Amino acid sequence: MSLDKATVARIARLARISLPDEDLAPMADELSGILKWIEQLNEVDTAGVEPMTSVVGHPLHHRDDVVTDGGCREDILGNATETADGYFVVPKVIE
Amino acid sequence: MSTSLTSLTIADARAQLGDRSISARELAESHIAAIEASRALNAFVSETADRAIADAARADVRLAKGDAGVLEGIPVAIKDLFCTKGVLSTAGSHILNGFVPAYESTVTANMWREGAVMLGKTNMDEFAMGSSNETSYYGPVLNPWRRPGDNRDLVPGGSSGGSAAAVAAQLCLGATGTDTGGSIRQPAAFTGTVGLKPTYGRCSRWGIVAFASSLDQAGPMTRTVGDAAIMLKAMAGHDAKDSTSVDVAVPDYESVLEKSVKGLRIGIPAEYRIDGTPAEIVALWDSGIAWLKDAGAEIVAVSLPHTKYALPAYYIVAPAEASSNLARYDGVRYGLRVDQGDLTEMYETTRAAGFGAEVKRRILIGTYVLSAGYYDAYYLQAQKVRTLIADDFKQAWQKVDVLLTPTTPEPAFGVGEKSDDPVAMYLNDILTVPANMAGLPALSLPAGLSSQGLPLGLQVVGRAFDEETVLRVGRALERAAAFDGRPAPWWRSN
Numbered sequence: 001m002s003l004d005k006a007t008v009a010r011i012a013r014l015a016r017i018s019l020p021d022e023d024l025a026p027m028a029d030e031l032s033g034i035l036k037w038i039e040q041l042n043e044v045d046t047a048g049v050e051p052m053t054s055v056v057g058h059p060l061h062h063r064d065d066v067v068t069d070g071g072c073r074e075d076i077l078g079n080a081t082e083t084a085d086g087y088f089v090v091p092k093v094i095e
Numbered sequence: 096m097s098t099s100l101t102s103l104t105i106a107d108a109r110a111q112l113g114d115r116s117i118s119a120r121e122l123a124e125s126h127i128a129a130i131e132a133s134r135a136l137n138a139f140v141s142e143t144a145d146r147a148i149a150d151a152a153r154a155d156v157r158l159a160k161g162d163a164g165v166l167e168g169i170p171v172a173i174k175d176l177f178c179t180k181g182v183l184s185t186a187g188s189h190i191l192n193g194f195v196p197a198y199e200s201t202v203t204a205n206m207w208r209e210g211a212v213m214l215g216k217t218n219m220d221e222f223a224m225g226s227s228n229e230t231s232y233y234g235p236v237l238n239p240w241r242r243p244g245d246n247r248d249l250v251p252g253g254s255s256g257g258s259a260a261a262v263a264a265q266l267c268l269g270a271t272g273t274d275t276g277g278s279i280r281q282p283a284a285f286t287g288t289v290g291l292k293p294t295y296g297r298c299s300r301w302g303i304v305a306f307a308s309s310l311d312q313a314g315p316m317t318r319t320v321g322d323a324a325i326m327l328k329a330m331a332g333h334d335a336k337d338s339t340s341v342d343v344a345v346p347d348y349e350s351v352l353e354k355s356v357k358g359l360r361i362g363i364p365a366e367y368r369i370d371g372t373p374a375e376i377v378a379l380w381d382s383g384i385a386w387l388k389d390a391g392a393e394i395v396a397v398s399l400p401h402t403k404y405a406l407p408a409y410y411i412v413a414p415a416e417a418s419s420n421l422a423r424y425d426g427v428r429y430g431l432r433v434d435q436g437d438l439t440e441m442y443e444t445t446r447a448a449g450f451g452a453e454v455k456r457r458i459l460i461g462t463y464v465l466s467a468g469y470y471d472a473y474y475l476q477a478q479k480v481r482t483l484i485a486d487d488f489k490q491a492w493q494k495v496d497v498l499l500t501p502t503t504p505e506p507a508f509g510v511g512e513k514s515d516d517p518v519a520m521y522l523n524d525i526l527t528v529p530a531n532m533a534g535l536p537a538l539s540l541p542a543g544l545s546s547q548g549l550p551l552g553l554q555v556v557g558r559a560f561d562e563e564t565v566l567r568v569g570r571a572l573e574r575a576a577a578f579d580g581r582p583a584p585w586w587r588s589n
Contacts, residue, residue, distance in 0.1 A: 003463070007463075008459070011459050011462045011463045011466060012459060013443075014462050014466065015418060015446075015458050015459055015462040016422075016425075016439070016442040016443050016446055017443060017446045017447050017450065017455055017458065017459070018440075018443035018444055018446075018447040019447070019455075027455075027456070027459065030456060030517060031456065031459060031460060031463070033517070033518060034410065034456070034460060034517055034518060035460070035463075037407060037410075037518050038407045038410055038411060038473070039407075040403075040404070040407055041404055041407050041408060041411070041476055041477060041480055042476070044401070044404055044476075044479075044480050044483065046476060046479035046480065046483070049479040049482050049483060050479070050482055051475055051478035051479045051481075051482060052478045052479075052481040052482045052485065053478075054309075054339075055295050055309065055485065055532075055533060055534030055559075056295055056296045056339060056341055056534060056559070058296065058341050058342075060338055061335070061338065061342070063335065072197070075197035075198075076197075076428075078195075078197055079193070079194055079195065079196075079197075079428065079429035079430070080427065080428055080429060081426070081427075081432040082432075088427050088428060090427055090438050090441070091434070091436070091437055091438045091440075091441050092437075093437075093438050
């Protein structure tokens, strides 16, 4: 399948990556090239095949429902560009 | 003196540290000097000389007390995908600009507990997405190897290219890598070094910047198979913080290395003989077959019919998981932030400025294949194909103990040669990706030189959690190949 500019703009929006208008067409070409190559998967007969969910096949462990970590607010906030009163700060969302 | 210290194997260094004929401090110092003289390779994002000296001092105390860990006093480099407490961790990306973790990845914590000495953080393809190390925000790493008589720069492979270059150029005794589709094995093959991708679940992924969580696995990069065995023992083990890390005993890999391969059944998969593979790669493969036969192994032809679909399936699964994993880079909690407009605009401009071209491509592919209306056609189909790929291997294990293949379809290529054709770049991983799709352990070791004088690798793939047999066969090949090639040190500044 080849992607058009509008589709690329839509998925860029979904992915929260701004793409300037002039980049849409080249990106559409690149992604279409990759998807065209990927589509050889359609020739594989997968009727009745279960999709892979885990390569390991080991059961997941249960653990006790107890607090094992925490009390490290300064560590968590330490790499943020902007914080205030122990919170992350983002641009104003609600008018 | 300093040259000879940097050319030691981990096994030799361990012996000399153990009998106190060398100190951890002088071993660290000689490596620090080598790194400083080798900046032309661009193998490191961060050099941590002070930390190395402090680690070495601690190691010397423990060695004197007879209280040494598995890697006591061994100077290592860490791929910049591992979070290291108090040390810049970038994943090769601008979006993690200035990120200094407040925690330590489990694998590196295991290595420090065993006494390893940290020399620095190695350069890599951005978020481990690449096969040439050219996608790093910090610029490409150069391969220490060049074609004899030709001074053009070659890529070291990727994504663990900085680690591979550092090991090959003798800037560390070993390094960590991660392998999602070949990112340990392909750069190992390109630089004449040994790289081992363990079984999925063998090493904890906790604290490693996530790319594709169902495929990512950490492993050692070294100059000998024996050194890979030593390092893996220190890195591996169950970790309650990674629910996919498996609670099985970590064997003493070193103890089985010299065991004969007599009677082992070596599978040769017909489908890995891809059209257009250079004759010299096929010839190297044939040599590997002959060496194992001479050592008493039985050679068995096998078929893995879905091999050719592993790479396209990978380019659905990996970008899909990446698009989800990389959603966390939002400019709010860490890393780069570009303040512009409202919240959504801030996200969009931050991510546009922070991610490089290849990462954007993969996030967009992943977003597309997971989006409404396309999920079944792409993602679900890829996961079904993945089941078929894993089933192919299961069938093979009925007949053979390991598989032998080439690691890459070609030797190292030139910087810039493939950067404008994504699919041509992806094809580099065609022989390594199937093991990731099935979660299997796989080793690359240097086995010869191309007609142009560049290293070529052979790959050994084994059953899940049977790294022992993989290493044992690798050791037999290493012995027979007797690869002793070394790049001429054109990059040294003194």
